[in-house]
Amino acid sequence: MKKSWISICLLTTSINALADSTPGSGIAYNTKETNSIVYRCNSTGKFTIDCEFTQTRVIPALKEGDFANNREAGRKEFKNGVRLEKADCDQYRHIVGVIEGREKSKSTENSDLIMQHNNPDDIASFKAVLDFCESPTEDKYIKIVQLHDSKMSRTCLASSYVFEQSYSLMPETETWVADSKPAGDCGVVDLSRFEPDKSLGGSFKAWNFIAKKTIANPKGTMLLGQACSGLDEAEYLFSWRSKTWPMHCDYIEFTVL
Numbered sequence: 001m002k003k004s005w006i007s008i009c010l011l012t013t014s015i016n017a018l019a020d021s022t023p024g025s026g027i028a029y030n031t032k033e034t035n036s037i038v039y040r041c042n043s044t045g046k047f048t049i050d051c052e053f054t055q056t057r058v059i060p061a062l063k064e065g066d067f068a069n070n071r072e073a074g075r076k077e078f079k080n081g082v083r084l085e086k087a088d089c090d091q092y093r094h095i096v097g098v099i100e101g102r103e104k105s106k107s108t109e110n111s112d113l114i115m116q117h118n119n120p121d122d123i124a125s126f127k128a129v130l131d132f133c134e135s136p137t138e139d140k141y142i143k144i145v146q147l148h149d150s151k152m153s154r155t156c157l158a159s160s161y162v163f164e165q166s167y168s169l170m171p172e173t174e175t176w177v178a179d180s181k182p183a184g185d186c187g188v189v190d191l192s193r194f195e196p197d198k199s200l201g202g203s204f205k206a207w208n209f210i211a212k213k214t215i216a217n218p219k220g221t222m223l224l225g226q227a228c229s230g231l232d233e234a235e236y237l238f239s240w241r242s243k244t245w246p247m248h249c250d251y252i253e254f255t256v257l
Helices: 005-017 066-079 086-099 108-115 120-134 138-152
Strands: 025-030 035-045 048-060 155-170 175-178 188-190 193-197 206-211 213-215 236-239 251-254
Touching: 025 206, 035 206, 066 138, 086 108, 086 120, 120 138
Parallel strands: 155 251
Antiparallel strands: 025 035, 025 236, 035 048, 048 155, 155 175, 175 193, 188 213, 193 206, 206 236
């Protein structure tokens, strides 16, 4: 008999939840922010494990306050005399011509790069730039900024980060706690841990991951001059229970951070 989608979803959740007394491999979802971790742990002793993590994050490209800040920055740029050179204007005119099929690109490689911008948002931005080239006014420059922000407000940034950590078992609580010493100029100490969720009953366990760091040297500074006191010391719960976030992404941009 064919299973319903509801049955499939419930079955998948239950299978993913089952675990041994040692975290093996799985995925956990941040309950506060739009990111998750995939972990793979191997036993190195009776009470020790080494784990590799891949943390994946998807966030909006713009924050609420960015719109007003960008418009104000655009007005200052215009008042400071920002203008486009003729060569720049010609380049934008050529790009629009290639996209609209009125001109040919100089090479296949250039054509591929140009056609990546064959979408309504980029075309509108390029035409706004050309309008600014013809008669550079403040309103036309702000329109360029607004069109850019309109696209970025529907763009999400995706990134991933790989890291490793060793853990030791605390038998009395069945919690696996990070083996960590102060590191770097700030003396960062990893206080992350795996905690069992026994809510399923029986002998089955599901593993939650708690991420937390503390700063042993808050008066220090990092390589680029950032104060150690500004580093995040909040605690984040990554639950084994699947979590879905509403995102309004017309575009995805992959980034390093």
